Amino acid sequence: MADSVTVAELVKNVRLNVYAGEKYLEDRLITTSDISRPGLELTGYFDYYPAKRVQLLGITETSFTKKMTNKELTKVMEEMCQPETPVFVVSTNIEPPKQLVKAAEDAKIPILGTKVTTSRVLSNMTNYLEGKLAERQSIHGVLVDIYGLGVLITGDSGIGKSETALELIKRGHRLIADDRVEVHQQDEQTLVGEAPKILNHLLEIRGIGIIDVMNLFGAGAVRSQTPIDLIVHLENWSPDTPFDRLGNGTETSQFFDVEVPKVAIPVKTGRNLAIIIEVAAMNFRARSMGYDATKVFDENLNSLIKENSKEK
Incomplete structure (x- = not known):
């Protein structure tokens, strides 16, 4: 059983695009096959934030961020960029919020993108990670x-x-x-x-x-x-x-x-x-x-x- 998978391996095997943080791909490690779609976190609730998971943002999440003020969004994105957070993935060719790009760069966390839908990329990443990290x-x-x-x-x-x-x-x-x-x-x-x-x-x-x-x-x-x-x-x-x-x-x-x-x-x-x-x-x-x-x-x-x- 592999203990971890690098973000570089995820990019290669799930065919994702690198939006930002390419120099951090080999350094960031994924240790769980579970994928997180932050919802409550965008409202500021971080009591049970699964920071070790891949963070996936789709149309729903990015649409919600557009209703937030710059100060609110900056604070939330900085909170989401924990030291153990491996990577952010944005689906459906959506451009990630600039506040996320800034916070991820400060935390040395890469941001990936894909043209496929959120459900499809979620399934693709889960299948790959379960296969690599399974006992x-x-x-x-x-x-x-x-x-x-x-x-x-x-x-x-x-x-x-x-x-x-x-x-x-x-x-x-x-x-x-x-x-x-x-x-x-x-x-x-x-x-x-x-x-x-x-x-x-x-x-x-x-x-x-x-x-x-x-x-x-x-x-x-x-x-x-x-x-x-x-x-x-x-x-x-x-x-x-x-x-x-x-x-x-x-x-x-x-x-x-x-x-x-x-x-x-x-x-x-x-x-x-x-x-x-x-x-x-x-x-x-x-x-x-x-x-x-x-x-x-x-x-x-x-x-x-x-x-x-x-x-x-």
């Missing part, structure tokens, strides 16, 4: 994009996860991370996985070493991150271990507050794991769209039982 967990596994689904392949070391991922890449799918997957919760239902920076686009194959997937297979063979939709756990086959044969299991794994569906696949000589995992992803998507082959089998079985009962 992260490192998982041993391989993450691949199969037909647009994020599939996390887990299993004991040496069971063949990376080799299976290589075969999937050759079949046209994309690698996100090999060996270590950094995961974070994006929202109440979404878990996102990505590679640590040191392992970006790299895949380790025993006997060959480390290969650069992007260099060997092209930019279309890699992806920076993806939501994790399905976990495929590889297990060494054993006659004593029960495996789901009908596909009616409902096993899940939980990371943070998100539960992700999980299937266990036995590993045995002669099994093409890449094709099996590919089909598992396709079957998961079919189920998500309302088609369940297990239910079809049950219906066919019940129909056959009824026919045999009538004949008797």
Whole structure:
């Protein structure tokens, strides 16, 4: 988990314009993903002013400032420019009040602008900051994009996860991370996985070493991150271990507050794991769209039982 994000990073990733204070972009740190839209503060009420948050001003806030006297507005803007305040953002191509520009310059706080609406820039900044500042967990596994689904392949070391991922890449799918997957919760239902920076686009194959997937297979063979939709756990086959044969299991794994569906696949000589995992992803998507082959089998079985009962 990153402890902070610089205002310079916010400008680059949310595509904001620098209105004033460009020389302070690298020095100002954002430590929370919460965004503040100062309302009561403009009236002079600062008892619960969230000074550590990004301060966002839109049409509503700037319209209110036009009804304030120069003295009132100067005092409010100076009060809003606290040492821990990271940045001011003004939406909808609005020119910030000159009193704010003066107070922010004195406090060495940058002012950013954007042409998009307040709601849109609020959403964009929140999504970016939550992704960067969210708590992260490192998982041993391989993450691949199969037909647009994020599939996390887990299993004991040496069971063949990376080799299976290589075969999937050759079949046209994309690698996100090999060996270590950094995961974070994006929202109440979404878990996102990505590679640590040191392992970006790299895949380790025993006997060959480390290969650069992007260099060997092209930019279309890699992806920076993806939501994790399905976990495929590889297990060494054993006659004593029960495996789901009908596909009616409902096993899940939980990371943070998100539960992700999980299937266990036995590993045995002669099994093409890449094709099996590919089909598992396709079957998961079919189920998500309302088609369940297990239910079809049950219906066919019940129909056959009824026919045999009538004949008797």
